[in-house]
Amino acid sequence: MVTQLGEKQWYIVTTYSMHESKTADNLKKRIVSMNMQDYILRVLVAEQQVPVLKDGLPTGKTKTINLYPGYIFVEMIMTDDAWYVVRNTPGVTGIAGSSGGGQKPTPVTREEIEPVLKRMGLVDSSMYDRYHVGDPVKLIHGPLEGTTGKIISIDKTTGACRVETVFFGRSTPVDVDFSEIERI
Secondary structure: OOOOOOOEEEEEEEEOOOOHHHHHHHHHHHHHHOOOOOOEEEEEOOEEEEEEEEOOEEEEEEEEEEOOOOEEEEEEEOOHHHHHHHHOOOOEEEEOOOOEOOEOOOOEOHHHHHHHHHHOOOOOHHHHHHOOOOOEEEEOOOOOOOOEEEEEEEEOOOOEEEEEEEEOOEEEEEEEEHHHEEEO
């Protein structure tokens, strides 16, 4: 395999709904068997734990839901070999952004993949570079989900953020984890 290493990027792989985990497992096995670990870096099914409710009240149990049925997310360095391995994996029906005819797919932008990763609790240090004090954000997790505000402070070492939001008509600072905010 004589391929020049490029930049790793995220791609959206389409699959049959309800078969995302099975397809992801198939792809992970192919990555190892075809020695593609240096090119296909991460394979994710966007799942999240949510509380089970009965009569509107939490039961203390949780269930796993798929945030994007029919899709898995693959971080890879796009080469002919990597593209071949992914698109020919059992369960893969396509790669979003590929128009066919042998044309390679378009990667997902950082702005598009970041909320997906954050919802799964996957935060990397490069995400902090896009956020600054004063930026408007929306809370995407927890009891204040959907609330908007602006960043007051960010602690990159602990991932703690302080967001000023309007709560009951008053400006209120709220402490949240970095994975719980999304830029708007």
